[in-house]
Amino acid sequence: MNKPANTLLNSIESNPSNFSNLKDWGIELSYGGEFANSTTSNLYLLSISKSIAHSNFSIRYTPGYQKDFLFKSGQSVVLGDSSTQTLSSKFTYKEIFGFGYSYRLTDKLSFGFTTRLFNQEFNNEVVDPVFSDSLFFNLTTETEKTNFWKIDFGINFSPIENVSLSVASINLIDVSSKTDITSNSVYEIKRPKGALLGASISPIKQINLNFLYETTQSFMAGFDSEFDLADGSIGVSLTSFHDKYQSPYIAGIVPAISYQNKNFGVTLSGVKYFRDRNTTQSISVFETEGIRNILNNKYSFDKAVLTINFRLNTIAQEKAKILNVNIVQEIFPAFEDNYLTKPFAVAKVVNKTDNIIRVKPSSKIIGFNRDIIYSPSVSINAHDTAEVHFYTIVPDTYTNKKSKVSYADFYISTRNDENDDKFQKPILINKINAWDGKVIHLKEFIKKDQNFIMKYAKEVLSENKSKLDTIVYSLSPFYKAKILFDNLVKKFVYVADPNATSDFVQFPKQTIELKGGDCDDLSVLYSAVLESVGIQTALVDYKPEKGLGHVNLLFNTELSPRRAKWITDNDSKYFIRKNSKGEDQVWIAIETTSLTNFMKAWDLGTEKFNNEALNKLGLAKGRVEIVDVQ
Amino acid sequence: MKKIFLILFIMTGFLPAQTFIVKKVKGEVKAQIGVSEKWQPVKKNAELNSQTTLMTSKNSRIVLQYGKEKIKIKNLSIISLKGIKKLTTDELLLALAMENILDVPNKKKNINNSPNTAVYGKEINGKTKAVINKNDFGKMRLNGAKQLAENGYIESAIIEAMETYRKYPDTKKLSDYRIYFANLLVKKRLYDEALTEYNKIIELKLDKNEKLQVKKQMAFLKKKLLR
Numbered sequence: 126m127n128k129p130a131n132t133l134l135n136s137i138e139s140n141p142s143n144f145s146n147l148k149d150w151g152i153e154l155s156y157g158g159e160f161a162n163s164t165t166s167n168l169y170l171l172s173i174s175k176s177i178a179h180s181n182f183s184i185r186y187t188p189g190y191q192k193d194f195l196f197k198s199g200q201s202v203v204l205g206d207s208s209t210q211t212l213s214s215k216f217t218y219k220e221i222f223g224f225g226y227s228y229r230l231t232d233k234l235s236f237g238f239t240t241r242l243f244n245q246e247f248n249n250e251v252v253d254p255v256f257s258d259s260l261f262f263n264l265t266t267e268t269e270k271t272n273f274w275k276i277d278f279g280i281n282f283s284p285i286e287n288v289s290l291s292v293a294s295i296n297l298i299d300v301s302s303k304t305d306i307t308s309n310s311v312y313e314i315k316r317p318k319g320a321l322l323g324a325s326i327s328p329i330k331q332i333n334l335n336f337l338y339e340t341t342q343s344f345m346a347g348f349d350s351e352f353d354l355a356d357g358s359i360g361v362s363l364t365s366f367h368d369k370y371q372s373p374y375i376a377g378i379v380p381a382i383s384y385q386n387k388n389f390g391v392t393l394s395g396v397k398y399f400r401d402r403n404t405t406q407s408i409s410v411f412e413t414e415g416i417r418n419i420l421n422n423k424y425s426f427d428k429a430v431l432t433i434n435f436r437l438n439t440i441a442q443e444k445a446k447i448l449n450v451n452i453v454q455e456i457f458p459a460f461e462d463n464y465l466t467k468p469f470a471v472a473k474v475v476n477k478t479d480n481i482i483r484v485k486p487s488s489k490i491i492g493f494n495r496d497i498i499y500s501p502s503v504s505i506n507a508h509d510t511a512e513v514h515f516y517t518i519v520p521d522t523y524t525n526k527k528s529k530v531s532y533a534d535f536y537i538s539t540r541n542d543e544n545d546d547k548f549q550k551p552i553l554i555n556k557i558n559a560w561d562g563k564v565i566h567l568k569e570f571i572k573k574d575q576n577f578i579m580k581y582a583k584e585v586l587s588e589n590k591s592k593l594d595t596i597v598y599s600l601s602p603f604y605k606a607k608i609l610f611d612n613l614v615k616k617f618v619y620v621a622d623p624n625a626t627s628d629f630v631q632f633p634k635q636t637i638e639l640k641g642g643d644c645d646d647l648s649v650l651y652s653a654v655l656e657s658v659g660i661q662t663a664l665v666d667y668k669p670e671k672g673l674g675h676v677n678l679l680f681n682t683e684l685s686p687r688r689a690k691w692i693t694d695n696d697s698k699y700f701i702r703k704n705s706k707g708e709d710q711v712w713i714a715i716e717t718t719s720l721t722n723f724m725k726a727w728d729l730g731t732e733k734f735n736n737e738a739l740n741k742l743g744l745a746k747g748r749v750e751i752v753d754v755q
Numbered sequence: 756m757k758k759i760f761l762i763l764f765i766m767t768g769f770l771p772a773q774t775f776i777v778k779k780v781k782g783e784v785k786a787q788i789g790v791s792e793k794w795q796p797v798k799k800n801a802e803l804n805s806q807t808t809l810m811t812s813k814n815s816r817i818v819l820q821y822g823k824e825k826i827k828i829k830n831l832s833i834i835s836l837k838g839i840k841k842l843t844t845d846e847l848l849l850a851l852a853m854e855n856i857l858d859v860p861n862k863k864k865n866i867n868n869s870p871n872t873a874v875y876g877k878e879i880n881g882k883t884k885a886v887i888n889k890n891d892f893g894k895m896r897l898n899g900a901k902q903l904a905e906n907g908y909i910e911s912a913i914i915e916a917m918e919t920y921r922k923y924p925d926t927k928k929l930s931d932y933r934i935y936f937a938n939l940l941v942k943k944r945l946y947d948e949a950l951t952e953y954n955k956i957i958e959l960k961l962d963k964n965e966k967l968q969v970k971k972q973m974a975f976l977k978k979k980l981l982r
Binding site: 661663685686687689693694695696697698699700701702703704705709727728731732739740742744745746751753 | 787789790791792793794808835837846849850852853856857858859860861892896921922923924925
């Protein structure tokens, strides 16, 4: 709802705070007439409004806001042809121009002001004696004019969806200009200061009850209702009003009917007074009572006004809104594939329309993504809220060695050309070697430097070609693994991770270049080397009850259980894993930190695996986990 | 005071390391310690730890002192001393579940583990340097598992048998052993697991007597499971 009481009156007379729901441009034109003795019609009002962000500006020209009074003074002049002319006075009151501004602080609260320029003109016929050879009387018109500005302020507040409240001043600031009035000041529009209180309540859908009270003891009460019709709506309203200075108690009603759609509206409204209008009044009474309103006073006649309004919306309507964004994963640049399959952020998005919409999410992490990254679209039911996932791509060239806090911009769009909403949130981008301690993510490090590692492994195997040529083909994975391990450890030293948080993992190439690393680095390297020659590996995550965990490696010898004896006489040194084809294969555990030789590393790996994973039921109890690399 | 110490021991889990003392040895008995590849002879009064695997030959046997218990191991058996420990039924179930946990996850996508195009060596018809026929080794493992059961370590016996089936797949065809260990599952009231095992056993070549026995057990288990 969120509209001021009695909107169908559609004027700043009842909307001093310039409240507006307009999205962009609005043009309004009113044409009407009064049903006096002779019906006169003319252009009442022309207004233009514009909304920019949370602000609304309106400007209006009101040629029809005018009231003329003609008074006979009672004095007559006998003219030269013996005819007589009664002297008269003509008072004209006009509202010429209005300007309004309002600002929407929140969806529930807005405030604003209006200023209006009035003009009053008093023409009095007088007879001026002219003294010459003989005495003449010259009939002339004395004119006095004055302009004044009225400025009022107001606030509109909608505490809940179906209630709207407003409070505004009446005649708060009154500034006169071009004043040359001396004798007619008593006829000026009376402008007592006061306040206007309004309430609009929608007890059931499609019906609003409106009430406006002026502290000068006038009020309006009525309802308006709206029904859908084709691609627009039909609205009807009826408002009755009480004016302290008019009788009867309910002085009249204001009926209106309108048709509105997205782009334009037509409203036919009128005013019907319940008592015959004062067409004559003594000037002494007028002098005492005067008028307080140009359009509605005891001398006003029934009216009919046709209003046409256009809404030119160059701003697309916001169909979806981001309520909040939750960063569910920090960015670890090494985990390239992770952000393609698991979202790094999840937004709550609300559909503001009556229809199902398809929201296309996109994001850009500043200083990280080169381009905007688009994520899969999500359908959201009318007025429903849904979770929207944001994925990202780690640039190939990202090599930052320091962690930094950046900002991620999140966009949602229901169209191709423009975003419906935008949200920004800080996000931590870790250094290139950062690791979150989850062994499953070591796989991402293993995949790096593939070409380098493949070349390295092939060179080592080529050097040992003659040895491998003498070996049974079925044993080649086992012996390749042995040769590659022994070659690596020749140059290496084990370096305990100086970082207690284990948040740094070397890429395989770095470990070779640095000739050392801790258990994570060495397991990553050995796995990468074996995988590069087609040997299947798995990381073993020994989860600690306290402190640091441990990682070592398993690899698939591809031997069947019947051939396990080819590599060992001790059946506790291997175990059987069924592959994806259902075939049993012999796997062995390697302690990669044992930088002596392969056989020793196998023994140590076996002891650790048998003790922690098997005998203590670590695998079944979740204390040990096998993370397959492929 | 002694009572307090005892309670503390139990609560903190500081149990003394399992030590087995060789009380009697008859014939050739060998031991493989930990990850060693070597089998070495076992002598009377030797102290063995739980990482030891014992192997008895055709006409040999061994008696071990384990705390106050005496463990008798008959001929033609291989037994890992780590199996000589009391397990709960829950621990047995966890150990049985580990079989599946160990398996490589079945990913639908094609696993990128194509072997290296370089070929080294040649197939040599499976000739090995095995010290013992692998089928016998497996059968001796099952004998060892039976000894565990006979000495009251039924849970460990079942685990040993299941591991032996995997490591020595030919033993899966030994219907009499399969029936023996399946019956142990029934004895432990693991009816689901037992029925799964009998469903595999019924596929084997069984003699008339075995077939009858298996069918009877299967009917019994189905009845139990339907309740």
